Amino acid sequence: MPRSGAEARRRLQQAALELYRERGFDQTTTAEIAARAGVNERTFFRHFPDKREVLFDGEAALRAALVQAVAEAPDGLQPLDMLLRAFRKAGRILEDNRPFSEPRLAVIAVTPALRERELAKAASLTDAAAEALEQRGVPDRLAGLAAQAGWAAFHQAAQAWIDDPSQSLDAHLSRAFDDLRALSAPVPLTKEG
Missing domain, CATH: 1.10.357.10 (Tetracycline Repressor, domain 2)
Incomplete structure (x- = not known):
């Protein structure tokens, strides 16, 4: 589990990028991004309003x-x-x-x-x-x-x-x-x- 908010944010970004490259943006859910990053989906939404914003x-x-x-x-x-x-x-x-x-x-x-x-x-x-x-x-x-x-x-x-x-x-x-x-x-x- 990431210990800091900055570390969780970085891991979410990396997980999203990996999944978008593997499966495509449309086929990837926020739950899958959170799971790959080792956090829950609520944590994802504490850092990003949607799955597009994770790359911006x-x-x-x-x-x-x-x-x-x-x-x-x-x-x-x-x-x-x-x-x-x-x-x-x-x-x-x-x-x-x-x-x-x-x-x-x-x-x-x-x-x-x-x-x-x-x-x-x-x-x-x-x-x-x-x-x-x-x-x-x-x-x-x-x-x-x-x-x-x-x-x-x-x-x-x-x-x-x-x-x-x-x-x-x-x-x-x-x-x-x-x-x-x-x-x-x-x-x-x-x-x-």
Whole structure:
């Protein structure tokens, strides 16, 4: 039996991930997750409101890291540069938890209910990043656009990091934000002929 709440929570997350990979999300019950983790079902519900949320536990820490990094960014940075700093800080959370992050993303990719939850969480995090930019004086229209573009770059970088672990998440983030900036750079004219 897990002795602490944090240990029970971690074991529930690991058990859920294992069962989702073995049987699929829809075929797994909260009772089975609790049994695999060595706790009762009531304990599961003390930690998580439903079986989807068990894979999205880090949202509060990710939100706090993003908002704090934007708030602490040096004056004079452009919005995308503030977001790059923020996503680098948030990315450390993923890197520290790679053994869980990688299979978690694979389970989400094949489960419509989890993809829906991931989109809702992403929208909430994007809104938090936009609000943090607004607090730094970025006009709301630009803050929202920057936050959405930054989140797209972060998402792309995280997937690239899963696919290519030979480079750090930070390296993938730098590339994704460079690519984002390149999209708005003037395109050089080429000679035809």
